[in-house]
Amino acid sequence: xxxxxxxxxxxxxxxxxxxxxxxxxxxxxxxxxxxxxxxxxxxxxxxxxxxxxxxxxxxxxxxxxxxxxxxxxxxxxxxxxxxxxxxxxxxxxxxxxxxxxxxxxxxxxxxxxxxxxxxxxxxxxxxxxxxxxxxxxxxxxxxxxxxxxxxxxxxxxxxxxxxxxxxxxx
Amino acid sequence: xxxxxxxxxxxxxxxxxxxxxxxxxxxxxxxxxxxxxxxxxxxxxxxxxxxxxxxxxxxxxxxxxxxxxxxxxxxxxxxxxxxxxxxxxxxxxxxxxxxxxxxxxxxxxxxxxxxxxxxxxxxxxxxxxxxxxxxxxxxxxxxxxxxxxxxxxxxxxxxxxxxxxxxxxxxxxxxxxxxxxxxxxxxxxxxxxxxxxxxxxxxxxxxxxxxxxxxxxxxxxxxxxxxxxxx
Numbered sequence: 375x376x377x378x379x380x381x382x383x384x385x386x387x388x389x390x391x392x393x394x395x396x397x398x399x400x401x402x403x404x405x406x407x408x409x410x411x412x413x414x415x416x417x418x419x420x421x422x423x424x425x426x427x428x429x430x431x432x433x434x435x436x437x438x439x440x441x442x443x444x445x446x447x448x449x450x451x452x453x454x455x456x457x458x459x460x461x462x463x464x465x466x467x468x469x470x471x472x473x474x475x476x477x478x479x480x481x482x483x484x485x486x487x488x489x490x491x492x493x494x495x496x497x498x499x500x501x502x503x504x505x506x507x508x509x510x511x512x513x514x515x516x517x518x519x520x521x522x523x524x525x526x527x528x529x530x531x532x533x534x535x536x537x538x539x540x541x542x543x544x
Numbered sequence: 545x546x547x548x549x550x551x552x553x554x555x556x557x558x559x560x561x562x563x564x565x566x567x568x569x570x571x572x573x574x575x576x577x578x579x580x581x582x583x584x585x586x587x588x589x590x591x592x593x594x595x596x597x598x599x600x601x602x603x604x605x606x607x608x609x610x611x612x613x614x615x616x617x618x619x620x621x622x623x624x625x626x627x628x629x630x631x632x633x634x635x636x637x638x639x640x641x642x643x644x645x646x647x648x649x650x651x652x653x654x655x656x657x658x659x660x661x662x663x664x665x666x667x668x669x670x671x672x673x674x675x676x677x678x679x680x681x682x683x684x685x686x687x688x689x690x691x692x693x694x695x696x697x698x699x700x701x702x703x704x705x706x707x708x709x710x711x712x713x714x715x716x717x718x719x720x721x722x723x724x725x726x727x728x729x730x731x732x733x734x735x736x737x738x739x740x741x742x743x744x745x746x747x748x749x750x751x752x753x754x755x756x757x758x759x760x761x762x763x764x765x766x767x768x769x770x771x772x773x774x775x
Contacts (some may be wrong), residue, residue: 500608502601511616514608
């Protein structure tokens with residue numbers, strides 16, 4: 375009885391303890407797969423596209439695109455290696471690489487550190503990180519009616535202050 | 545700026561770190577003209593704003609949300625640096641003549657920040673003339689002028705002006721190719737923008753003069769109907 379139990383226990387202890395470490399590191403590896411397969415598509419570094427690019431999936435571009443990109447209901451990410459010379463229409467645009475051309479986004483445009491945009495941006499939300507390059511104009515449609523102009527500034531000023539790095543009060 | 549700020553800055557610069565690394569420590573100072581500038585823009589329908597400083601993401605968000613304006617970012621400090629490095633500073637006046645592609649009287653507000661401190665008189669005059677051309681009647685122009693001797697600064701820097709709120713700005717210095725030029729006195733400033741009217745002129749404790757100019761509505765052409773006149 376005792377011997378049999380001891381013989382069984384080590385075997386069953388080893389197996390579960392050995393398996394979790396395998397599954398733990400395996401889990402994060404497995405996680406990106408469905409994202410790429412289901413929602414996001416990558417255009418690799420070596421790919422060059424000239425013409426019109428449109429679709430209904432989130433897209434990450436690491437290569438070069440010249441022409442026009444339309445992803446009106448999806449997120450377009452220009453990776454750090456991506457170089458775009460195109461008019462861009464997307465729901466959201468995240469730029470880590472280079473974009474030359476006018477950008478229209480129905481939700482937001484983010485230019486991250488190291489990202490570059492030369493062109494005019496039309497979007498209700500625009501975030502330009504420190505270290506990003508931007509040259510052009512930004513047109514953010516105001517959400518509130520003009521009659522609420524005076525009531526509106528306070529929370530926005532707070533939001534802007536919060537967005538800025540912590541200042542040293544003097 | 546306090547001495548501790550200054551020494552802290554010097555220490556970091558000696559380490560060879562980028563000047564922007566001190567951004568978090570950069571001083572926040574009150575501004576007396578930003579609030580009236582914003583109030584003036586808020587009276588306009590879909591105003592157009594021209595920012596002559598380096599791009600600051602939080603400023604774009606702030607002005608976009610606060611006054612719902614279209615913002616053009618035209619970083620003149622980068623242009624200045626390029627001319628200095630290429631040894632073409634004397635070409636700046638001619639450069640400013642063709643720098644702005646916008647049509648005349650199409651801009652409601654201009655943020656010059658302290659860009660005039662960094663250029664010689666001839667270039668400043670040409671730039672001021674171009675900005676006056678761009679400004680719509682009743683449009684506003686905000687400019688800062690240092691009154692301290694630029695030789696007292698440890699190294700040449702531009703300033704990135706970050707809007708903290710309607711009445712505070714954070715000054716973040718970053719490296720410039722050459723030091724500021726001789727400070728402008730009040731009379732020089734008035735002459736620089738002789739076609740504009742000074743509505744606010746405040747000398748801060750930081751030795752910075754904040755000036756808010758307005759283009760007189762009387763100079764408006766008859767086609768400029770639709771822009772309300774600010775009393």
